[in-house]
Amino acid sequence: MDLTRLRLLVELDRMGTMAAVAEVVGMGTSAVSKHFAVLEQEAGVPLLVPDGRRVRLTPAGHRLAEHAVDILARVEAARSELAGSGDPVGRVNLVTFISVAPVVVLPALRRLRDRYPGIEVRVIEHEPDEALQALQTGGADLGLVYSYSLVPRRFPDSLTLRPVGGEPLLLSQPSGPPASSRPMTRRRLRELSEASWIANSRGSDEDELVQRMCAGAGFAPRIRHRIDNLDVVEQVVAAGLGVGVMPKLAAATRRGVVHSPLGELGGIRRVYLAGRTGGWAWRPIALLADHLAEAAAEVLDAPGPAAAGR
Template sequence: MDLTRLRLLVELERLGTMAAVSETTGMGTSAVSKHFAVLEREAGTQLLVPDGRRVRLTPAGHRLARHAVDILARADAARAELAGEGEPVGQVDLVSFVSVSGPIVLPAVRRLQSDHPGIEVRLIEHEPDEALELLQSGAVDLGLVYDYSLVPRRFPGTLTLRPIGTEPLLLSQPSGGAATSRIMTRRRLSGLAEASWIANSRGSDEDELVRRMCAGAGFAPRIRHRIDNLEIVEQVVAAGMGVGVMPKLAAAARRGVVHSPLGELGGTRRISLASSTGGWSWRPIALLARYLWDAARGVLDDTAPAPPVSGGAQLAGDPEPPLG
């Protein structure tokens, strides 16, 4: 049913006459009458009956008018929410990867839900390949994804990416073979030509990263182990069974393991927010993105400018107003 016709019905119940409705809305009485005739066809029942020179609402007309009050209020609330007015409400499905969950995602979500309890965030964990599929299908609303500066990823054109920041990559090796965490050089890396390298089970970008890095040192790596859990990777390294590339956020102090910065040899891991191009205009998504950026400021390097938030929203402690 058309919202304009429902508004006319509410006004007729309130004012009592077609002439009063016409005067209040600025429509001619003939136009008002035609709207009611269409509304009766849409409702499939008689809403008005003649009452002398006037009309009055039937019981069905009164009932529809009461429903219309609720419908119009909901429509007005939806318009206000999408326009950035009032308190944002809604569920946002966020897909992210494991190493950002503790330092970035959880602090951001806790703070968001404290400031905006009407926003509910559902967390899903996936690596970028699976995350991008979910984003493209519309199964999730917002994603944290990454790629490597040495292996740039081609992201789908249906998604809009907003960089958050970067983190350095480290070489995780048994401490018996490296007493310090000095920055890795090509010469030092070439000494690992016979080592057993660890990669994940998915191959793809991670394999290509290891191959390009080692190619720069003059050898092809022997990938012997394929392990997805980064904590298990560290345990395998501590056992002296291999070496592997570790993002800084996932590297933890562990006996038997030393982490050597790879510097330019390994490049950086670049972390971005991704959503459908139209998704950024919905305020709950934009607010969650902003809180994630805020949590990342003290964790990641080269933090990008803050994502914009519509409606003039600003986080406590912001150094500057949101962009956009």
């Protein structure tokens, strides 16, 4: 198969439209279309299907694109080895959850930009459920996602994971008696059986985490608020309107709020890098992953065991 046509397939998988591919590679749309027609003949299976006025990749097309990333990466590595290492160039779409953006993503991107200015990173903010969908459909190339130890997440087999760290969970509660910053106990947790609990609105993991944690203390929580923004969660707590689970990285010092370590009652939140199998060999993705792992190691605890459910 021709390497140029494989590159076009990879770009279509990343960018989604013929027009975008044509603009990036400097070809006319009709020329790009002809290349794909030849590639389908070479592959012997349909790679594209109409989707309104656009086209989308078939499952075979997605699979060939994954192989193409690995093939092109190996060709690039061979050329660099023979002709001297060149600077990596390319665009990577990174999907991440918000609480690691200031302390992991931004430091990593600053270092990556200083060392490899030819790598362009576009950041997309999503909770893990949406992030995993974007990774599977090609809307993102690399993702930072999390899983609670009390609520193991089932990750798709089409994705490969790299653990980068973990963080303890805290209970965020209004200050004043009986609140305390001492580690939480089951007895003290039971004192919050009538409290209004806060959970996330974009996924079921937080609900399940709160349910399991409180069940261990002998009661069923009343989830009254659903808020995604952790800063707003803290404001609701400070106003005395609820209590919620807070990852350590997101827990800021705020008047009217007390954070109690949950320890084994709440478990930990594990953070992973996730990417499509076959995509990690592309140098811009590999370098971005390395920089994110480096930044994560500075603020997170050592990675825990591999995700359950895989």
